[in-house]
Amino acid sequence: MTWDPEQYHRHREARDAPARDLLALIPDLPYRDIVDLGCGTGEHTRRLAERFPAAQVMGLDSSAEMLARADARGVPNLQFERGDILDLGGEYDLLFSNAALQWLPDHAALLFGLWRHLRPGGVIAVQVPANHDHGSHRLLTETAEEFAAELGGFTRFGTAQGASPVLTPAAYAETLDELGGVDITAISKVYPVVLPGAEGVLDWTRGTALVPYLSRLSAEDGERFVTAYLGRLRERWPGERVFYAFTRVLFTARRG
Numbered sequence: 001m002t003w004d005p006e007q008y009h010r011h012r013e014a015r016d017a018p019a020r021d022l023l024a025l026i027p028d029l030p031y032r033d034i035v036d037l038g039c040g041t042g043e044h045t046r047r048l049a050e051r052f053p054a055a056q057v058m059g060l061d062s063s064a065e066m067l068a069r070a071d072a073r074g075v076p077n078l079q080f081e082r083g084d085i086l087d088l089g090g091e092y093d094l095l096f097s098n099a100a101l102q103w104l105p106d107h108a109a110l111l112f113g114l115w116r117h118l119r120p121g122g123v124i125a126v127q128v129p130a131n132h133d134h135g136s137h138r139l140l141t142e143t144a145e146e147f148a149a150e151l152g153g154f155t156r157f158g159t160a161q162g163a164s165p166v167l168t169p170a171a172y173a174e175t176l177d178e179l180g181g182v183d184i185t186a187i188s189k190v191y192p193v194v195l196p197g198a199e200g201v202l203d204w205t206r207g208t209a210l211v212p213y214l215s216r217l218s219a220e221d222g223e224r225f226v227t228a229y230l231g232r233l234r235e236r237w238p239g240e241r242v243f244y245a246f247t248r249v250l251f252t253a254r255r256g
């Protein structure tokens, strides 16, 4: 998938609030090794490195475009690496991930896999969006179904692909307990975003949810796809103001 950091950061303010909440949930412990899974352009990784100067902090991401904007200068305990979360190696005292794990399937299995990389006493802290049933996503799936031939039948949350991998806070808590996690926090929170009409919703999804579709289409088909999607968005939100109740799930636990 080809990410566009400029587009992603057009809504930086709104996207930053859940990350700040996640950072606030992390207890102050003497961490030695920290990894930020799906670090993107690395702003949160940098905040972790500055907050825990005694720890080695690594930002891991598969996108060359995002990592090209990641900046480790002036922070000696910070580094970035290109790689897949599913190929994670090593052991860490803090596994951090903000708005990235939703791109990976089967979250119970994923947590079991990640847990093996967490040292005893270590902390996992994750935030994932849980708004796949929101109109902006449903209309995207509908558009993808219209473009089934061009997309080879791909839909992210449609019938072909199954439901969103994101679990409920209760299901994350149960999985963490099964793994032997303690001090478990698992919450769902709505982050209100006000967008300027259907075009605003398009601009928001362009930075994230649209990425896997546009990555699979030629430039010309991509333009037709966006036009068809925008048509649906305008029908759903004909006004100039869209209140977007953006739901996210945050969870943390310590390995006992």
Ligand SMILES: C[S@@+](CC[C@H](N)C(=O)[O-])C[C@H]1O[C@@H](n2cnc3c(N)ncnc32)[C@H](O)[C@@H]1O
Binding pocket: 003, 019, 037, 038, 039, 040, 041, 042, 044, 060, 061, 062, 063, 066, 083, 084, 085, 086, 097, 098, 099, 100, 103, 104, 208
């Ligand atoms: C929505 S961005 C979030 C970036 C950053 N964590 C933030 O909060 O600003 C999602 C990031 O996850 C990365 N990503 C998605 N799947 C990945 C995978 N399997 N392995 C590594 N990175 C992945 C993408 O490249 C992208 O940079």
